[in-house]
Structures are given as C-alpha cells and as structure tokens.
Amino acid sequence: MKKSDFQQFNGKDGKPAYIAYKGHIYNVSKSKHWKNGAHMNSHMAGEDLTDAFYDAPHGVEVLERLEKVGILEDETEYSPADERKEALRDLYRKFHPHPMLIHFPIGSLFLGAVLQFLCLITRNSSLENAAFYAFVFGTLFEFPAVISGIISWWLNYDLTLTSIFKNKLIFSIILLLISCFIVIIRFCIADISFQINIFSLIYNIAIFSSIIVLVILGYHSGKITWH
Amino acid sequence: MNEKKKKRIKELEEMIEIVLLSIPREIASQKYYQKALEKASSDTTIKFFKTFVEEEKKHEANLKKILKDLQTELKQLKKSK
Numbered sequence: 396m397k398k399s400d401f402q403q404f405n406g407k408d409g410k411p412a413y414i415a416y417k418g419h420i421y422n423v424s425k426s427k428h429w430k431n432g433a434h435m436n437s438h439m440a441g442e443d444l445t446d447a448f449y450d451a452p453h454g455v456e457v458l459e460r461l462e463k464v465g466i467l468e469d470e471t472e473y474s475p476a477d478e479r480k481e482a483l484r485d486l487y488r489k490f491h492p493h494p495m496l497i498h499f500p501i502g503s504l505f506l507g508a509v510l511q512f513l514c515l516i517t518r519n520s521s522l523e524n525a526a527f528y529a530f531v532f533g534t535l536f537e538f539p540a541v542i543s544g545i546i547s548w549w550l551n552y553d554l555t556l557t558s559i560f561k562n563k564l565i566f567s568i569i570l571l572l573i574s575c576f577i578v579i580i581r582f583c584i585a586d587i588s589f590q591i592n593i594f595s596l597i598y599n600i601a602i603f604s605s606i607i608v609l610v611i612l613g614y615h616s617g618k619i620t621w622h
Numbered sequence: 623m624n625e626k627k628k629k630r631i632k633e634l635e636e637m638i639e640i641v642l643l644s645i646p647r648e649i650a651s652q653k654y655y656q657k658a659l660e661k662a663s664s665d666t667t668i669k670f671f672k673t674f675v676e677e678e679k680k681h682e683a684n685l686k687k688i689l690k691d692l693q694t695e696l697k698q699l700k701k702s703k
Contacts, residue, residue, distance in 0.1 A: 446683040488653065551646040557639040619643060 396420060396465045398443075405441035406432020412440035413464060416448060421461040443467065484550045493543040497616070500540050501609055503533030504574060508606050511599070514588055523588045527581050530602070534574040541567050562615045570608045577601050627699065634696040641689045645682060652678040 401420060406412025411424045412432040423429040423440060432440035438447055448455055507529030514522035544567070548554055580598050581587055587598050652675055659671035 446687060485653075488650065552642055555638070555642055557635065557642060559639060559643075 397468050401467055402441040405439060414438075414440055415443040415445070415467045416455065416458055417445050418467050419458075419463055420465045420467055421458055422464045423461060426461070480550065487547060487550055493540070493547040496536065496540045496543050499536035500533045500574075501613070503529045503536065504570075504605050504609060507533060508602050511588065511602050515599070518589065520589075526588075526602075527578075530574060530577050530581070534571075534578050537567075537571055537574060541571065559615050559618050563612060566608050566612045566615070570605060570612065573601050573605045573608065577605070627702075631696065631699055634692055634699070638689065638692050638696065641685050641692065645685050645689070648678050648682040648685060652682065 401413060401415060404411050404413035406424065406429060410432075411422060412426075412429050413420050414423055414429075415421070423434075428434055429440060434440075438444060507526045510522050510526035510529060513519070514526055544563070548560060552560065577598065580594070580601075584590070584594065587595050589595075655671050655674040655678060659668060659675060662668045662671055
C-alpha cells in the first residue's frame with residue numbers, strides 16, 4: 396500500500412483505522428484503545444508509529460493481537476538492503492577495521508620521517524634505507540586504511556558530507572599523493588637523500604610535510620571520536 | 623544569497639554534523655547495554671539494563687528524526703532563491 400493511500404485510513408468518517416510499524420500495516424479499527432482513530436490523545440491512525448514505539452509504555456507485542464493488512468510500499472527504511480547494511484554494520488562494530496588499520500600507516504610514515512631526519516644529520520645510508528622501507532610499508536597500508544574508512548563512513552554516516560568528512564577525504568588524498576610521490580622518487584633515484592639539489596629538497600619537504608598532513612588527519616578523526 | 627540565509631545554512635550544517643556524529647554513539651551504547659543485559663542474572667540488573675537499552679533506542683529514534691528534519695530544511699533553504 397502506498398503511503399498516501401495508507402494515510403487515508405485515519406479511522407474518521409467511518410474509514411478503517413490503520414497504523415504502521417517497520418513497514419507493516421496493522422488494522423486497529425476494532426481496538427478499544429483506538430476510538431475514532433486516536434490513541435491516548437497523542438497518536439493518530441494513518442501514521443507510521445515505528446519511532447513512537449520507543450516511547451510507548453508497552454512493547455511491540457501489542458501488535459501481535461492486531462490484524463496485519465499489508466506492507467507500506469514506500470517504506471524504504473527497513474528494506475532488505477538496509478538489513479544487510481545493518482548486519483555489515485554489526486560486523487564492523489565487532490572488528491572495527493578502520494581504527495585497527497589506520498595505525499599502520501600512521502606509525503610507519505612517522506617512523507620514516509624520523510629515520511630520514513636522523514639520516515640527514517648522520518648521513519648514514521642504513522637509516523636512509525630504513526626510512527624508505529618505512530615509507531613503502533606506510534604507503535601500502537594507506538590504501539586499506541582509506542578504503543575501510545570510506546566503508547565506515549558509509550555504514551555509520553550514510554556518506555553524509557559534512558566539514559569533518561570533507562577534510563578527512565581531502566587530506567587522505569593529499570597524503571596518498573605525497574607518500575606515493577616519495578616512494579616513486581626514491582625508487583627511481585636511489586641516492587636522492589645524499590644529493591644536494593632541488594629534487595632532494597622537494598623530496599625531503601614531501602617527507603616532512605606528510606607528518607603535518609597526518610596530524611591534520613588525526614585532528615579531524617579525533618573530532619569524530621571526541622567531539 | 624543574503625547574510626541571514628548564509629548564517630542559517632552554516633548553523634544547519636553544524637547541527638547536522640553534531641546530530642550525525644551522535645547517532646552511531648547511541649547505537650553503540652544500545653549494543654553495549656544489550657550485551658550487559660544478556661549477561662545479567664538478577665532481576666534488578668536486568669530491569670536496569672533494559673531501561674538503558676530502551677532509553678538509547680529513544681535517543682537514536684529522536685536523533686534520526688531531528689537529522690531528517692534538519693536535512694530537509696537545509697535542502698529547501700539551498701533550493702530557495
């Protein structure tokens with residue numbers, strides 16, 4: 396039954412009185428608690444009472460005594476797709492992959508920057524190599540972290556683009572670009588850290604700016620958790 | 623767009639963000655108390671956690687309603703000249 400048709404069954408002028416709960420329509424015409432389509436002077440027939448049940452002094456068991464007369468067609472809130480989403484949400488809540496995965500790139504990129512800083516001071520090639528591998532590891536782990544973050548955004552916030560999520564998206568993309576740039580440049584020019592030229596300068600700026608981007612990302616993630 | 627409208631849009635966007643971020647917390651609390659309810663053995667504890675679960679459900683439902691209303695208002699405001 397379409398919502399507009401359902402709303403006509405308001406129990407007035409001899410019409411039957413119907414109410415809806417989670418997409419199902421119930422006939423309350425014969426109920427002594429629904430005289431003239433009104434219940435306790437606060438609910439009217441022809442209304443979807445799904446949310447109202449949370450405030451009711453009785454549970455949904457009262458519906459078992461009523462005749463089920465149909466399905467609310469344009470009720471999309473509890474579709475099978477939504478139920479699947481809810482199941483996935485429960486799974487996500489249990490294993491929380493985003494908070495788990497996000498620490499790998501954060502730790503690795505930060506470690507990479509610290510090692511690169513020590514390499515610039517000591518000119519030690521082992522430190523430089525370690526910094527490179529930390530960046531490779533961090534960059535690879537950025538992808539599952541970002542993907543799990545997007546899934547989490549979809550499950551918990553229906554992909555609603557507010558300022559926090561906008562900033563998180565922008566800075567995640569910036570971080571991905573910076574870290575890919577660092578890995579590719581270092582892969583192509585193995586001794587870039589020991590050169591003194593514009594490329595080496597850009598390379599080092601990229602490494603240390605990735606930490607600034609990480610801090611900004613952390614700030615926005617913190618806002619979601621601790622706002 | 624006049625200043626009053628801009629200000630209202632900003633207010634609505636901020637409110638939407640606050641409400642949006644609050645909903646998963648209410649759901650998480652619900653699940654948390656539900657778990658405790660399943661493990662509770664005494665009648666007092668069961669009653670206590672049942673009330674908590676119901677309260678969190680109410681909060682979730684109310685927040686969802688508020689969010690819907692705010693989003694509708696924002697949409698209409700952005701559409702209007």
